[in-house]
Amino acid sequence: MSDFSLDGKMDLLVTHARTSGFVYQGSEIYDGLANSWDYGPLGVLMKNNIKNAWWKKFIQENPYNVGIDSAIIMNPRVWVATGHVGGFNDPLMDCKKCHTRHRADKLIEAFDPEQHCDGWSNEELMNFIKEHGITCPDCGSTEFTDIRKFGLMFKTHMGVLEDDSAVVYLRPETAQGIFVNFKNVQRTTRKKVPFGIGQIGKAFRNEITPGNFIFRTREFEQMELEFFCKPDTDLEWFDYWRSYCKNFLLTIGLKEENLRLRDHDPKELAFYSKGTTDIEFKFPFGWGELWGIADRTNYDLGRHMEHSKKNLEYLDPETNEKYVPYVVEPSVGVDRMFLAALCDAYDEEQLEKDKRIVMHLHPAIAPYKVAVLPLTKKLSEKATEVYTELSKYFMCEYDVTGQIGKRYRRQDAIGTPLCITVDFDTLNDDTVTIRDRDTMAQIRLPISELKGYIEKYIEL
Ligand code: GAP
Numbered sequence: 088m089s090d091f092s093l094d095g096k097m098d099l100l101v102t103h104a105r106t107s108g109f110v111y112q113g114s115e116i117y118d119g120l121a122n123s124w125d126y127g128p129l130g131v132l133m134k135n136n137i138k139n140a141w142w143k144k145f146i147q148e149n150p151y152n153v154g155i156d157s158a159i160i161m162n163p164r165v166w167v168a169t170g171h172v173g174g175f176n177d178p179l180m181d182c183k184k185c186h187t188r189h190r191a192d193k194l195i196e197a198f199d200p201e202q203h204c205d206g207w208s209n210e211e212l213m214n215f216i217k218e219h220g221i222t223c224p225d226c227g228s229t230e231f232t233d234i235r236k237f238g239l240m241f242k243t244h245m246g247v248l249e250d251d252s253a254v255v256y257l258r259p260e261t262a263q264g265i266f267v268n269f270k271n272v273q274r275t276t277r278k279k280v281p282f283g284i285g286q287i288g289k290a291f292r293n294e295i296t297p298g299n300f301i302f303r304t305r306e307f308e309q310m311e312l313e314f315f316c317k318p319d320t321d322l323e324w325f326d327y328w329r330s331y332c333k334n335f336l337l338t339i340g341l342k343e344e345n346l347r348l349r350d351h352d353p354k355e356l357a358f359y360s361k362g363t364t365d366i367e368f369k370f371p372f373g374w375g376e377l378w379g380i381a382d383r384t385n386y387d388l389g390r391h392m393e394h395s396k397k398n399l400e401y402l403d404p405e406t407n408e409k410y411v412p413y414v415v416e417p418s419v420g421v422d423r424m425f426l427a428a429l430c431d432a433y434d435e436e437q438l439e440k441d442k443r444i445v446m447h448l449h450p451a452i453a454p455y456k457v458a459v460l461p462l463t464k465k466l467s468e469k470a471t472e473v474y475t476e477l478s479k480y481f482m483c484e485y486d487v488t489g490q491i492g493k494r495y496r497r498q499d500a501i502g503t504p505l506c507i508t509v510d511f512d513t514l515n516d517d518t519v520t521i522r523d524r525d526t527m528a529q530i531r532l533p534i535s536e537l538k539g540y541i542e543k544y545i546e547l
Contacts, residue, residue, distance in 0.1 A: 097371040100433050101300050103444065107501055109133065109429070109454075110301060122297035122304050129501055130425075132454035132482055134308075137339070137424055138287050140451055140547055141310045144335050145285050152283035152312065153276055157264025159289060160255050165263050166240065168394035169387065171256075176236035177295050178212055184228035190296050191234050194221050200373070205355045209234040239292045241305075257291035262416060264288070265313045266387045269412075270399055273315075280401050280412050281324065283314035287421065299372050301422040308421035315401070315412035318385065321361060324415045325382045329364050332378050332417050336366065338547055339424075340449030341431050345369040346377075359386035368427040377427055378419040385411040428452060432502060446502030447525055450545040453502040457541060458484040460494050462510040470509040473519065473534060477507075481541055499524055505544065507537065 104110045109130040113123030126134055146154040166172045178191040191212040192204035198221050204212060213234055215221075222229050244253040258264065265284045272284050287310045297303045316324045329348065336346060351363040366378040388399045388411050400409045432446040450456060457477055461470035464487055474485045484503060486494045491508065498506050506522040513519055513534075521540070522529045532540060 096430070096433070097300070099435075100371070100429060103433065103500070104130070104300075104429060109501075122294075123306065124301050124304065124422075129454040133428070133448070133452055133502075134421060134425055136452040136454070137421055137428065138308075138310065140339055141287065141335070141419075141421075142285075143547060144338070145283075145310070145312055149283070149331075151281060151314070152285055153272060153278065154285050155265065155268055155272065156286055156288065157261070157268060159258050159291075160243075160245065161258060161263065161267070163255055164394060165267060165391075166256055166259075168390045169263055170390075171240055171259060176238050178209055178234045179237045179295055180231045180234045182223035182226060182228055183230040183232060185223060185226040187223065187225045188295065189223070189231075191216060193296055194224070195219075197224070203351065203355045205351070206357060207354075209236075237293075237295055239294065241291045241293055258289075259292045260290050260418070261286050261288045261309045261311045262313060262387070262418065265311065266391055267395075269313075269315065269388060270397070273401065279404065281314065281316040281320070283312050285310070285312040287311075299370070299375075301426050302370065302372075302375060304422060307423075309418060310421055310424075311416065311418040313387075314415045314417075316415065317403075318410055318413045321382050321384065321413040321415055325362055325364075325380065328415050328417045329366075329380050332366055332380060332419070336378070336424075336427075338449075339428065339452055340447075341368070341427060345427075345431055347374065357381075357383075357386075359384050368423075368430075370427070370430055375423075377423055378417060380415070380417045383414045383416050385413050387414060388412065441496075443496050443499050445499040445524065448502035448504075449547075450504040451547045453504050453545075454482065455484045455498075455501065455503045456481040456505065456545050458486055458494070458498045458503045458506045460485075460491060460506055460508050461487055462491060462508055466509045466511070466513070469513055473507065473509060473537070476534075477537060477541070480538055481545070495522065495527075505541065 107129060108127035111125045111127050112119045113125050114120045146152050179188055180191050181188050195202050195204055195215055198219060220229055240259050241257040242254055245255045246253050265286060288308065289306065290309045291306050294303055294305050297305055314324055314328060337343060345368055347367050349365045349367050356363055361382040361384055363381040365376045367374045368377040392399045399411060401412050402409050428448060432448045434445050434447060436443050436445055459470050459474040461467050467487055474483055477483050495506055504524045508520045517534050518531050519534060520529045520531050
């Protein structure tokens with residue numbers, strides 16, 4: 088294991104991600120678009136693997152949950168009901184001296200990482216800044232304008248008219264697509280409470296301070312679950328989902344020492360929430376929120392009942408009791424999980440003769456599962472046969488150029504867990520060597536056993 092500094096690690100990682108095809112600067116040939124990123128051939132594979140892993144554990148294997156895929160553009164009344172229209176905004180202020188713009192809550196949290204400002208009023212934010220003499224990070228001045236709130240939702244128009252009646256929003260979270268479908272799903276699946284509805288999809292926020300690569304962007308993907316339960320059972324389910332999410336992160340290979348659970352203190356909690364825990368990850372730039380797990384009580388369904396005038400109560404078939412279910416919501420960003428996995432996996436190792444960059448990604452989320460490498464070009468025909476067969480089941484790479492050692496390094500650097508080498512013995516006995524990325528150990532296996540071996544190896 089190398090001991091490069093954490094600061095340096097972020098730069099190395101971004102460069103590596105950009106040069107190897109995980110993530111490119113968005114619209115790069117037009118000099119980019121600030122904080123927009125495109126996932127390259129490796130990135131899209133890894134991102135899909137992360138989403139598939141979440142779907143497998145949260146929808147397929149979990150006995151309570153089903154999935155949906157709702158529209159990005161929703162009736163704008165949804166966002167009035169939730170308070171996003173008018174309420175979903177960031178506290179901004181400008182430095183009077185150098186005129187740079189800052190988020191008041193972020194300045195406080197950078198000054199004192201123990202402070203968490205969710206739910207603070209403008210007055211509380213400003214008082215803290217003044218009392219502690221917090222300065223402008225760009226010029227050191229203590230003179231700021233008053234705090235103003237800045238709307239975070241992207242607005243557009245639907246149809247040909249561009250007036251106020253045609254205003255619609257790009258959803259800032261996927262959760263509301265689930266809440267508005269609660270009755271549809273319950274009715275059509277005949278699920279009994281407790282049950283959950285999950286979905287994966289894009290969300291958009293006009294963030295003021297995007298940054299740290301793909302950590303905070305304006306267009307991102309979320310994997311959200313809304314878990315509906317009987318009132319007063321919510322805190323038990325809250326514990327269940329906290330552990331479930333943490334286990335998921337360990338299952339996909341994140342290191343326990345880079346994870347911590349942070350419970351929000353009562354001052355930070357939204358007024359309707361009975362508890363919120365963030366699972367934080369130790370990114371190279373510091374601890375940051377990865378996954379939010381919130382007990383949202385019956386707030387969202389209650390608001391939608393009030394605004395839509397539709398009854399979203401649940402009738403318990405066993406007790407004949409009617410109630411508005413309580414909700415526990417584990418919500419996580421795909422891109423943030425992707426970044427955490429990259430940070431955790433990236434390493435530079437000094438070997439006997441050379442140095443290697445290696446991504447110790449869990450095989451289930453690694454972009455390619457296998458690389459097929461003919462020892463020399465003369466073995467291409469046999470190697471292509473192996474590659475063609477394995478490609479039916481797994482994402483495989485094929486590489487014939489350069490020394491075998493160099494080809495192993497290339498695969499290590501993009502996290503391919505297994506390299507299969509076709510050599511001259513293969514022509515006689517139909518066996519190949521399989522090299523393990525992490526240990527670099529090699530074993531010999533018959534080609535007929537490869538599929539079963541790889542399947543086991545990449546299992547979650
Ligand atoms: N429905 C609840 C909700 O959206 P959130 O804490 O605002 O809660 C949940 O977002 C998760 O979505 C975060 O923990 C983070 O992983 C991800 N996320 C939020 N804003 C993001 C952004 N601007 N860029 C990337 N990921 C973001």
